[in-house]
Amino acid sequence: MTSHLDGNALAGPLSELFRDDMTIATGRCAHCGDVSVLAQALVYDAAPGWAVRCRACGEVLMVIVRTGERMMVDLRGVTALEVPA
Numbered sequence: 001m002t003s004h005l006d007g008n009a010l011a012g013p014l015s016e017l018f019r020d021d022m023t024i025a026t027g028r029c030a031h032c033g034d035v036s037v038l039a040q041a042l043v044y045d046a047a048p049g050w051a052v053r054c055r056a057c058g059e060v061l062m063v064i065v066r067t068g069e070r071m072m073v074d075l076r077g078v079t080a081l082e083v084p085a
């Protein structure tokens with residue numbers, strides 16, 4: 001793997017999709033069950049998007065791709081996403 005950023009790098013792209021700061025959302029890894037806030041994830045910034053990997057097992061949690069005016073999110077590596085009320 002190449003060098004990575006921490007999950008705080010997701011603040012910009014996720015704020016375009018969700019109204020709240022999603023870096024404080026808690027996600028459960030579908031691969032190992034680790035539960036942590038997104039800010040602790042490993043983020044690989046590779047245009048045209050971001051690959052987000054689990055801090056515990058390194059598997060892919062989500063992929064965010066920006067194409068022109070659209071943004072797509074693949075969340076198949078997250079079994080639960082919890083946002084503080």
Ligand SMILES: [Zn+2]
Pocket residue numbers: 029030031032033034054055056057058059
């Ligand atoms: Zn994991």
